[in-house]
Amino acid sequence: MAHVLVIGAGVIGLQTANDLLDNGYKVTVLARHWPGNESIEYTSPWAGAIWHTQALPDQIEVCDWQRQSYKYWMDILENEAEESEKMGIQRVPIVKYSVDERNDPASPRLxxxxxxxxxxxxxxxxxPPEGPKSGNSFTTVLINPTRYLTYLLTRAKSLGAEMITATLPESASISNTISAALSHLDRKNAEVVINCTGLGASKLCDEAVFPIRGQTLxxxxxPPPPTSRITIWDSDPVTYILPRRITPFSAGPSDATYFIGGTNDTGNWDPEPTPVISQGILERVKKVMVGWTGEDAQIEVLREQVGLRPGRKGGPRVELEDVDVGGKKVKVLHQYGHAGAGYQNSIGSARKALRLVEQALG
Structure with a gap:
């Protein structure tokens, strides 16, 4: 049984670990942060976590990953109600407004x-009366990040994965970092190491990786909106309103807790919320809400929060590399740089990682 070491326990790392386990591999996951941790260094818990593509048709591989994720989740929602509840995924209507006046299904953006x-x-x-020039709607998938990450972790453990908590030297060379990771194993026998370090890859091995700061509320x-739906407007910065609750949407609108945003601030590492940005988010959201919740709807801020998405010039990196570790070649599979699309890329990206592991091991 081949042994694979996965570094990182975000949605990409945990999904990949599950796919490997399902295909008979022995898996160890090594990470500094785990589901339940709210460190700014741990991106996945801060995500909006919906299927909302921003990929363009010429991004062929990314579009394919997102197709796979949509179909996978919808199949579970339609055929495995109990499993979807455990995962924290729900079918939700989404309304997308655009500043683009074109409103044609033949448009590449659609x-x-x-x-x-x-x-x-x-x-x-x-x-809405102010801003958007066109719009469309469809049924999408909304994910509760905390439940989903916990589900992936619990499932991986039940399938036999070993979990190791450790801090690796990110500022060292990739060779030294892999060596340090392997030293935490009882025996240095991992045939493949998968690098799912997200934003950490910027210090570890790739200067093309950068933060995309997202501030949300x-x-x-x-009164609560009459219907539970996702609303997104591709304004600058983007505006979105996402239901954030655990109870099924069929239970009605009594739980009116929402996740609203946002920002896409490239290269900004600031972990603290900025009051003026929060105020701007509230003003934009109120414009979108007119005609949906009514003029008199009140928004009570429960929490301000910041997440740092792992962007990468050139897009996600999912590829093999032979790394010299103490005179020995170690097969390292890099899998990071998904920016704000980690959840919706995760299924397709993990399946590619599985194929590359199979290729690496011949």
Missing amino acids: WFCDLVQDFALIPTSDL LVRIT
Whole structure:
């Protein structure tokens, strides 16, 4: 049984570990942060975590990963209700507004319209009074990050994965870091090491990796919106309103807790919320809410929060490299740089990682 060491316990690392375990590999996951940890260094818990593609048709591989993720989750939602509840995934209507006046399914930006369920264009008369020029709607997948990460971790443990908590020397060479990781194993017998360090890869091995700072708010809306849906407007910066709750949406709108945002601040490492940014988010969200919740809806801020997405010039890196570790070649599979699409890339990206592991081991 081949042994694979996965470094990193974000959504990419844990999904990859599960796929490897399902295919008969022995897996060890080594990480500094785990589900339940709220460190700014741990990106996955801070995500909006919805299927909302921003990929363009010429990003062929990324589009394919996102197709796979959408189909995988929808299949579970439609056929495995108990499993979907454990995972914290839900079918949710989404409304997407755009500053682009084109409203044609043939437009490249709408490459996904034949993939998603219930796709429809929004008539101009139904758009909010300020800002958006076009819009569309469809049925998407909303993920509760805490539940989903915990599910992946629990499932990996149940399949026999070993978990090791350790801090690795990120500022050292990739060779020294891999050596340090292997030293935590009882025997240095991992045939493949998978680097799922996310933003940490910027210090470890790749200057093309950079932070994309996202500031968001957890809020309560009163009176609650009449329907539970996701609303996104591709304004600059982006504006979104996501239901953030555990109870099924069929239970009604009584739980009016929402995750709103946001920002895409490239190269900014600041972990602290900025009050003026929070105020701007609230003002933009109120504009989008007009005609949906009513003019008198009140937004109570429960929490301000910041996450740092792992961006990368050139897009995600999922590829093999032979790394010299103490005179021995170690097969390292890099898998990072998914920016704000970690969840929706995770299924397809993990499947590619599995194929590359199989290739590496011949």
